[in-house]
Amino acid sequence: MFCASPFPPSSPVLLSRCWQALLIEGSFQMFRRIFKDHPQSVGETYFEHAHSAFGFGTAMVGAGIKCLVHGLIPPLFTTSGSDAVRKLHTRMVTHRQRDKCNN
The missing domain is CATH 1.20.5 (Single alpha-helices involved in coiled-coils or other helix-helix interfaces)
Known part of the structure; x- marks a missing residue:
């Protein structure tokens, strides 16, 4: 320079x-x-990515709290953690597949 x-x-x-x-x-x-x-x-603008990341983060925090409660009181939220992981994984994979189809 x-x-x-x-x-x-x-x-x-x-x-x-x-x-x-x-x-x-x-x-x-x-x-x-x-x-x-x-x-x-990942095929997003900054704001699209922020929205998606906040959605994932919120779902993870909610599932984490349910897992903590489950640890203290086992009959509560017996499948909440695995349900959240499955939903988030599906959402992420579906999003990727949708983007591949649009390109």
């Missing part, structure tokens, strides 16, 4: 501006990598 500046090449101001430019460029790459690359790799 070339930094044009009226300051001499060894100037701390020039070096600072070059580092700022590199950091800004690196920040954009990091931003893209964090917020765009993965959702795009």
Whole structure:
């Protein structure tokens, strides 16, 4: 990267501006990598991916609480954990298959 500046090449101001430019460029790459690359790799926008992930997370937390209750009181929620895993797996596989058909 070339930094044009009226300051001499060894100037701390020039070096600072070059580092700022590199950091800004690196920040954009990091931003893209964090917020765009993965959702795009699964065929979703950031917001579609966030919605799906929050849905999965909420279902997992709910199932986890039921499993904890089941651990304390065995007759309660006897199949809730395995039911949730089965539903989430089906949802994820179905979503992948739907995306493959649309491409």
